[in-house]
Amino acid sequence: MVKNTAKAAKKGAISIKNVTKVYDPGGVNVMAVDNCSMEIAGGEVCMIVGPSGCGKTTLLNAIAGFHSITEGSIEVDGELLCGPTKPKAEQGADRMVVFQHGALFPWKTLQENVAYGPTVQKAMSSGEAMDKAGQMLAEAGLGSFIKKFPGEVSSGMARRAEIVRALINNPKVLLLDEPYRAMDALTKQIMHESLLETYDRTGVTIFFITHDLEEAIFLGDKVHIVTTRPCQLKKTVEVNIPRPRSYETQSSEEFRKLLDEVNEAVHEEAVKAFKAGERELA
Amino acid sequence: MDSTTVKASETSTTSAPQGFDMVMYRIKKHFTRVDPYLTIIGIFLWLFAYWVLCEGLKIWRFDKLPGPVAISKDWFSTTPFQGISIFTQEYYDHIVVSCRRILIAFGLATSLGVPLGLFMGWSRSIRDFVFPIIELLRPIPILAWVPLSILLLPGFEGPVIFLATLASFFVTTLNAMLGVDSIDEEYFRAAGCLGSSRWDVFVNVVVPGALPFIFTGLQISIGVAWFSLVAAEMVSGDLGLGYLIVDAYMNNVTVPMVIAMITLGFIGYFSSACVRAVGNKLMEWHVKELNQQGR
Structure with missing residues (x-):
């Protein structure tokens, strides 16, 4: 198996063009995403920040192929995923999702979970896949837990294993939907370091949704701040802090400045979202 | 030191x-x-x-x-006053017949009900096709089926097994279907992402994900099977513990009646425990997860 190196790092450019998504629950049209465009370069860590319920997950679901879009198009490496003629993208192992609540199969051990993808895609025999899975889990520091079920390990370990399960398929894009939301600050730190280490090693494109602004700046190359529903791109903040980044980065002057900038933009949207919520409930 | x-x-x-x-x-x-x-x-x-x-x-x-003393005197006696004890062949004949019927009925109901329920949960069109009929037949009390089953099936064995199978089949099917409904949507999405075919999803997500519900259902269904078996044996039977109870009552010997009841209690308990043990064996992940939560 070839490891993703600098050459492969160019892969996985996502181009979101004028995407609109209208839900219609109970006959009332709700616009979740309105004419949203975004360009994500291959091998970039792209962080999406915005108020709750603003349509970030809708965007992720469209890229992953869980939901259709109403208008616009999404391309990966110039290949059309979904567009006017094909509203729903097909699900595929080139775009791997890591879920908010964790979706390791609880009835399979960590090793079986990781080996699952290559086995069903018939990319490897099940024996090979199990060996490779064991090896990759060991690299992620989970070597002594490969025979454990997800219910037996901590949430941090499960999340790391889930990322390994995604990476074994050599995806172009990793889609993460608030994967560290329910974690305590200490576990989060370790998760960040582990993700950055993985990124430095594989150079996979990362599309990461979060509410945590420090997380966004610490991990990202770019932070896209989106507006409250309907979701549009409000502002893009470039993070030029060199990699590899360590935890001390977070106390630097530059980091603080970026944080203020992002905070200001997000706060404005959060206030809008809150008022809109009050109106809706009134 | x-x-x-x-x-x-x-x-x-x-x-x-x-x-x-x-x-x-x-x-x-x-x-x-x-x-x-x-x-x-x-x-x-x-x-x-x-x-x-x-x-x-x-x-x-x-x-x-008969009180506990009278019963134990007869139950453990080599020469029981009222004809049934652990030393009489007749006692074991009744037990064996009932157990054999349960094995057949429960086996049939499980091997038909589990796949049907899983397919109903998995495929919308199969559910639309089958579910209304099952829901219509399910509320009919099992005793209401007795005349029909006697008309339909010859001999003693057929109707009795049919009734026990029917009762346990409905429970098993419904629980298997609800088991599939209970699986979190994210597991299906994850499986799709990882490149599963529809059959891979069935084998790797639908079946294991529904297992906890299936085994809850099987524990209820074996109880229901015993219940309807005994009821059926009372109405139409030649042997079996249910028949023994009615027969003893008719002949005004109360001790064998109570012995048969207690025996049913023990066998029922044992059969549920067996189902539970098989379930725990198949769902090691579930047992460990519950242990982790301190349950």
């Missing part, structure tokens, strides 16, 4: 007990808790109340029933 370091070195050298020692340790540990004593006291209290009502005070109406 002070006392704390001595203690520490002692604990570090003692390894976990092995084999027989482990069993003894577990038993000892079990009896240091209060619940086994409560169970024992509970059983004696019930037996005592039963004895007081039937034999001690001979309360009105209860004096017609």
Whole structure:
């Protein structure tokens, strides 16, 4: 198996063009995403920040192929995923999702979970896949837990294993939907370091949704701040802090400045979202 | 060396007990808790109340029933006064016949009900096709099927097994279907992402994900199978524990009647325990997950 190196790092450019998504629950049209465009370069860590319920997950679901879009198009490496003629993208192992609540199969051990993808895609025999899975889990520091079920390990370990399960398929894009939301600050730190280490090693494109602004700046190359529903791109903040980044980065002057900038933009949207919520409930 | 370091070195050298020692340790540990004593006291209290009502005070109406002393005298006697004891062949004939019927009925219901329920949960069109009919037939009490089953099937065996199968089939099917409904949507999405075919999803997500519900259903369904079996044996039977109860009642011998009832209790308990054990064996992940949560 070839490891993703600098050459492969160019892969996985996502181009979101004028995407609109209208839900219609109970006959009332709700616009979740309105004419949203975004360009994500291959091998970039792209962080999406915005108020709750603003349509970030809708965007992720469209890229992953869980939901259709109403208008616009999404391309990966110039290949059309979904567009006017094909509203729903097909699900595929080139775009791997890591879920908010964790979706390791609880009835399979960590090793079986990781080996699952290559086995069903018939990319490897099940024996090979199990060996490779064991090896990759060991690299992620989970070597002594490969025979454990997800219910037996901590949430941090499960999340790391889930990322390994995604990476074994050599995806172009990793889609993460608030994967560290329910974690305590200490576990989060370790998760960040582990993700950055993985990124430095594989150079996979990362599309990461979060509410945590420090997380966004610490991990990202770019932070896209989106507006409250309907979701549009409000502002893009470039993070030029060199990699590899360590935890001390977070106390630097530059980091603080970026944080203020992002905070200001997000706060404005959060206030809008809150008022809109009050109106809706009134 | 002070006392704390001595203690520490002692604990570090003692390894976990092995084999027989482990069993003894577990038993000892079990009896240091209060619940086994409560169970024992509970059983004696019930037996005592039963004895007081039937034999001690001979309360009105209860004096017609055989008490615990009369029953155990006959049950464990080589020459039972009322014909049934653990030393008579007849007793075992009834047990074997009932158990065989349950095995066939429960086996049939499970092998038909589980796949049908899974497919109903998995595929919208199969559900639309089958579910309304099942929901229509399910509320019909199993005893209402008795005449029809006697008309439909020849002999004693057919109708009895049919009724037990039917009752247990509905429970199993419904639980298997609800089991699929209970699976979190994210597992299906994850499986799709990882490149599963529709069949991969069925084998790797639908079946294992529905197992906890299926086994809850099977435990209920084996109970329902016993219930309808005995009811059927009472109406149409030549042998079996249900038949023994009615037959004893008709012949005015009350001791075999109660012996058959208690025997049913024990066998029912044992059969549920077997189903549970198989379930725990198949769902190691689930057992471990519950253990982790301290349950």
